[in-house]
Amino acid sequence: MAAKASDTTRTKFLLDEKDIPSKWYNIQADLKTPAPPVLHPGTGQPIGPQDLAPLFPMELIKQEVSQTRWIEIPDEVRDILKLWRPSPLFRARRLEKALGTPARIYYKYEGVSPAGSHKPNTAVAQAYYNKKEKVTRLSTETGAGQWGSALALASQLFGLQCKVYMVKVSYQQKPYRRIMMETWGAQVVASPSPDTQAGKKILEQDPNSPGSLGIAISEAVEDAATRDDTKYSLGSVLNHVLMHQTVIGLEAKKQLEKADDEADVVIGCAGGGSNFAGLSFPFAADKLTKKKKTRIIAVEPTACPSLTKGKYTYDFGDTVGMTPLVKMHTLGHGFVPAPLHAGGLRYHGMAPLVCKLYDEGVIEAVAVPQLATFQAALQFARTEGIIPAPESAHAIKVAIDEALRCKKSGKREAILFNLSGHGHFDLGAYEAFLAGKLQDYEYPAAKIEEALRGVPKVKV
Numbered sequence: 001m002a003a004k005a006s007d008t009t010r011t012k013f014l015l016d017e018k019d020i021p022s023k024w025y026n027i028q029a030d031l032k033t034p035a036p037p038v039l040h041p042g043t044g045q046p047i048g049p050q051d052l053a054p055l056f057p058m059e060l061i062k063q064e065v066s067q068t069r070w071i072e073i074p075d076e077v078r079d080i081l082k083l084w085r086p087s088p089l090f091r092a093r094r095l096e097k098a099l100g101t102p103a104r105i106y107y108k109y110e111g112v113s114p115a116g117s118h119k120p121n122t123a124v125a126q127a128y129y130n131k132k133e134k135v136t137r138l139s140t141e142t143g144a145g146q147w148g149s150a151l152a153l154a155s156q157l158f159g160l161q162c163k164v165y166m167v168k169v170s171y172q173q174k175p176y177r178r179i180m181m182e183t184w185g186a187q188v189v190a191s192p193s194p195d196t197q198a199g200k201k202i203l204e205q206d207p208n209s210p211g212s213l214g215i216a217i218s219e220a221v222e223d224a225a226t227r228d229d230t231k232y233s234l235g236s237v238l239n240h241v242l243m244h245q246t247v248i249g250l251e252a253k254k255q256l257e258k259a260d261d262e263a264d265v266v267i268g269c270a271g272g273g274s275n276f277a278g279l280s281f282p283f284a285a286d287k288l289t290k291k292k293k294t295r296i297i298a299v300e301p302t303a304c305p306s307l308t309k310g311k312y313t314y315d316f317g318d319t320v321g322m323t324p325l326v327k328m329h330t331l332g333h334g335f336v337p338a339p340l341h342a343g344g345l346r347y348h349g350m351a352p353l354v355c356k357l358y359d360e361g362v363i364e365a366v367a368v369p370q371l372a373t374f375q376a377a378l379q380f381a382r383t384e385g386i387i388p389a390p391e392s393a394h395a396i397k398v399a400i401d402e403a404l405r406c407k408k409s410g411k412r413e414a415i416l417f418n419l420s421g422h423g424h425f426d427l428g429a430y431e432a433f434l435a436g437k438l439q440d441y442e443y444p445a446a447k448i449e450e451a452l453r454g455v456p457k458v459k460v
């Protein structure tokens with residue numbers, strides 16, 4: 001068990017701007033066996049850098065496959081990160097007291113970024129490398145709008161144009177994220193849109209299509225693939241995205257040192273896996289290279305349980321079946337998740353690097369239901385003050401469960417979780433919960449099996 005924190009009153013552990021990490025941590029260097037290759041959807045053969053060149057700048061393609069443990073963060077990127085980094089580490093003293101736990105609970109708060117989540121950490125890096133390689137315009141998709149707003153901000157800061165294909169239901173029901181993106185200068189269209197062939201085709205079949213993340217991805221990819229000035233940007237799942245987020249965990253380690261403490265349990269919610277990886281990979285490094293015993297837990301919703309109920313196999317990254325095939329825990333690319341309020345956790349797959357660590361037993365995973373998650377969010381808001389994003393509340397729920405386990409056993413463990421964002425644009429979900437209108441979604445095993453039948457058969 002870790003050393004006991006000596007400071008008995010401190011609530012925030014802060015770092016100086018000079019403590020912003022100067023390098024990203026690349027966990028690919030420390031894996032027991034190399035990550036499985038990404039395959040071409042047509043040939044089934046491993047893809048090369050040239051296959052990705054129409055969509056991504058070369059530096060990001062290199063980072064995607066790099067085996068170098070530490071990769072320098074460019075000064076231009078660190079300069080912008082200074083707008084919100086280092087982010088604070090809080091000791092949740094009031095929550096601990098309310099729970100009556102002997103455990104120490106810490107949370108790393110990423111809601112201090114202008115977009116209100118961890119996503120700008122990678123958006124800034126991606127915009128930078130595109131700018132450096134003379135790209136003038138970025139395209140992307142967004143569901144609820146968290147990723148779109150992060151990329152809109154980063155594009156503006158580097159003088160790039162940004163086009164966001166926003167899933168039509170969200171575009172209509174959640175105008176505030178759209179207005180944020182427009183305030184930062186992005187062009188936002190409801191997807192399916194008449195601006196792409198993919199969008200036109202769907203609108204012909206169904207003019208009232210509500211859209212989906214899969215359709216929006218198809219549109220954004222087509223936009224980038226058919227224009228010389230434009231590249232595509234993705235907010236999670238990919239190796240380089242996860243790596244850009246490791247500034248979170250690297251800072252948290254320094255902050256725990258300041259607290260004279262060491263994490264026994266590290267927790268993050270996992271949609272595509274980026275905020276979870278960002279906090280936990282620097283801790284996983286110590287498990288892989290120094291035989292540390294830290295428990296690392298990824299939390300997903302029972303309505304979209306890719307790690308805990310999915311199959312570890314090759315599948316498409318999108319719903320339409322256009323992207324390369326990646327080996328991951330998947331519910332099947334045809335899986336349509338329930339209308340869960342944690343929009344960021346509704347992806348059918350999971351970052352391949354997170355899946356690899358899960359497969360190797362380096363990390364654990366647990367699925368939690370929606371109502372209990374909102375109950376945890378409320379308890380957190382009423383003790384610690386911050387109203388969490390529904391996604392982040394999944395991590396809170398498990399942090400509370402772990403603290404209650406410590407209460408039962410009398411163990412004085414240190415629990416660290418990632419508070420990936422605030423919930424200021426999710427108050428509709430809180431309203432529904434407070435009015436008793438939210439429900440739990442358990443995904444029937446038969447439905448998962450059905451979606452898994454659509455997974456392509458690949459022999460490697």
Ligand SMILES: *Cc1c(COP(=O)(O)O)cnc(C)c1O
Pocket residue numbers: 116117118119146147235236237269270271272273274275276344345389391392420421422
């Ligand atoms: C997008 C988002 C997530 C889920 O994405 P990951 O890539 O799994 O981190 C979680 N929390 C917040 C606040 C988000 O905006």
